Amino acid sequence: MAPDPIYAGRLAVAAHGLAKDFGAQPILRDLSLEIERGEFVALLGRSGSGKSTFLRVLGALDGDVRGDIRVPRQRAIVFQDPRLLPWQRVLRNVLLGLPRDAGTRTRALAALEEVGLSHRVNAWPRTLSGGEAQRVALARALVREPELLLLDEPFGALDALTRIRMHKLLRDLYRRHRPAVLLVTHDVDEAIMLAERVLVLGDGRISLNLRVDIPGPRHHADPRFGALRERLLRELGVDSD
Amino acid sequence: MQTATVGSGAPAIAPPSGESASRRDALVDPRALAQRPAGQGLVPRWLQRLLGPALLLAAWHLLASADIFDPRTTPAPLTVLRTAAGLAASGVLLDNLLASLQLVVKGLALGLSVGLAAAVVAGLSRAGENIVDANMEILRAIPNFALLPILIAWFGIDDVSKVLLIALHVIVCVYINTYSAIRNVDAGLIEAARTFGVKRRELIATVILPGALPGFLIGLRLALTGAWLSLIFAETINAPIGLGRMMSDAREYFRVDIIFVLLAVYALLGLLSLASVRYLEARLLTWRRAFDGA
Numbered sequence: 190m191a192p193d194p195i196y197a198g199r200l201a202v203a204a205h206g207l208a209k210d211f212g213a214q215p216i217l218r219d220l221s222l223e224i225e226r227g228e229f230v231a232l233l234g235r236s237g238s239g240k241s242t243f244l245r246v247l248g249a250l251d252g253d254v255r256g257d258i259r260v261p262r263q264r265a266i267v268f269q270d271p272r273l274l275p276w277q278r279v280l281r282n283v284l285l286g287l288p289r290d291a292g293t294r295t296r297a298l299a300a301l302e303e304v305g306l307s308h309r310v311n312a313w314p315r316t317l318s319g320g321e322a323q324r325v326a327l328a329r330a331l332v333r334e335p336e337l338l339l340l341d342e343p344f345g346a347l348d349a350l351t352r353i354r355m356h357k358l359l360r361d362l363y364r365r366h367r368p369a370v371l372l373v374t375h376d377v378d379e380a381i382m383l384a385e386r387v388l389v390l391g392d393g394r395i396s397l398n399l400r401v402d403i404p405g406p407r408h409h410a411d412p413r414f415g416a417l418r419e420r421l422l423r424e425l426g427v428d429s430d
Numbered sequence: 431m432q433t434a435t436v437g438s439g440a441p442a443i444a445p446p447s448g449e450s451a452s453r454r455d456a457l458v459d460p461r462a463l464a465q466r467p468a469g470q471g472l473v474p475r476w477l478q479r480l481l482g483p484a485l486l487l488a489a490w491h492l493l494a495s496a497d498i499f500d501p502r503t504t505p506a507p508l509t510v511l512r513t514a515a516g517l518a519a520s521g522v523l524l525d526n527l528l529a530s531l532q533l534v535v536k537g538l539a540l541g542l543s544v545g546l547a548a549a550v551v552a553g554l555s556r557a558g559e560n561i562v563d564a565n566m567e568i569l570r571a572i573p574n575f576a577l578l579p580i581l582i583a584w585f586g587i588d589d590v591s592k593v594l595l596i597a598l599h600v601i602v603c604v605y606i607n608t609y610s611a612i613r614n615v616d617a618g619l620i621e622a623a624r625t626f627g628v629k630r631r632e633l634i635a636t637v638i639l640p641g642a643l644p645g646f647l648i649g650l651r652l653a654l655t656g657a658w659l660s661l662i663f664a665e666t667i668n669a670p671i672g673l674g675r676m677m678s679d680a681r682e683y684f685r686v687d688i689i690f691v692l693l694a695v696y697a698l699l700g701l702l703s704l705a706s707v708r709y710l711e712a713r714l715l716t717w718r719r720a721f722d723g724a
Contacts, residue, residue: 248625250621265626266625274637277640277717285623286623286628286629287626287627
């Protein structure tokens with residue numbers, strides 16, 4: 190089959206008219222979304238809005254969906270919990286599912302170096318801190334050189350200071366590798382801080398689509414930051430005062 | 431040292447006496463109150479743990495030397511030790527021990543392979559579960575020893591039925607624990623491995639089986655203790671040689687001292703079995719120990 194011309198050119202994600210129900214409860218209704226290659230998109234939504242379900246559909250973890258959808262073959266997911274195999278050392282976790290050759294090993298070591306964990310290559314996952322474990326999960330995703338990186342609330346379980354460091358790390362990695370990124374989060378500030386475009390999922394479709402036109406590095410104190418924040422919170426049904 | 435509280439005013443409730451009031455106001459060094467970790471003395475922990483059995487032995491010895499026990503029903507520890515030395519020197523103990531050990535090893539080998547294979551088949555496929563699991567539940571529900579008459583009817587009264595009796599027990603222990611461990615491997619890990627392109631074969635080898643290993647080791651622990659129990663029962667039926675034979679001979683000739691020696695041997699065998707499983711756990715589950723130590 191010839192590659193889809195639309196997908197092969199410009200897009201990393203092309204989804205049109207997606208619909209999915211949990212029993213009688215519709216969770217996605219006529220959801221359409223395009224993500225360009227190399228674009229960083231954040232997806233916000235209240236809990237239960239279906240944002241994680243949508244990410245699982247993109248990640249080929251859930252095939253029970255109607256509509257048109259195309260994603261790249263090279264994908265990687267980082268979950269909220271790092272999901273490292275506790276009985277394999279850090280390096281073997283990064284190499285999980287990859288062919289065992291010297292080249293792959295070198296790439297895995299390089300990925301661990303990029304996330305600042307060269308010194309933990311032979312550690313057992315259970316001796317890692319939460320932030321370190323999540324950095325291993327990032328390295329495991331990066332080493333696959335994904336065209337689409339799916340992040341499912343990857344920093345949700347981390348403490349505030351670690352989260353700030355992880356934001357910077359993720360921005361650096363994104364700048365260097367330029368995959369298309371879909372970051373699912375419930376943290377409005379995180380979305381504005383990291384993404385080029387912020388979406389809100391409501392009523393099973395994209396209810397708001399905002400471009401973040403703030404050149405980096407972004408600061409909370411920036412008035413444009415505050416305006417975006419206000420707008421997004423309103424869309425999410427939270428009044429900021 | 432006494433510290434005065436400044437500006438706090440009079441306490442709402444007057445302390446009962448001046449002395450306790452100053453005690454209440456005084457600060458203390460929290461290190462003096464902190465609980466010290468137990469058992470960090472000069473004596474190693476394993477030696478400390480032998481204190482209980484040692485006290486029991488000492489009490490036994492004292493009561494026996496005070497002639498409180500009837501030596502015909504309860505020999506003194508030293509008598510038991512002498513009997514043991516005699517049995518060991520003549521080679522009788524070793525011959526019988528080896529004969530019994532051989533049965534247990536065979537039963538374990540058979541039981542482990544069948545139990546493990548059944549657990550993997552039932553754990554990894556729905557069809558395997560349909561065929562194997564209910565049968566295992568039935569086998570588990572039947573007391574093993576109730577099967578002995580059937581085993582004897584089918585396989586005679588020699589070693590085969592004894593090995594099978596032991597094996598049946600081992601199969602059930604290993605199967606139940608390994609099967610549920612396989613089914614309880616973290617679904618999140620399996621899902622993550624799949625998204626990273628791990629194929630079925632590698633999934634079984636690197637995710638499912640290592641994840642089920644702790645459960646298997648629990649099964650192995652139960653299987654080992656149970657194997658000795660089954661052996662004792664099997665050998666009471668008909669055994670030309672073995673610890674069970676020694677036991678029935680001792681009962682026949684009312685050699686209570688030999689019975690005590692055999693009890694001690696069974697205890698040691700059980701403890702050794704447990705120690706060997708602990709050793710295996712320490713070797714195979716380093717990733718978990720790393721966590722406990724942190």
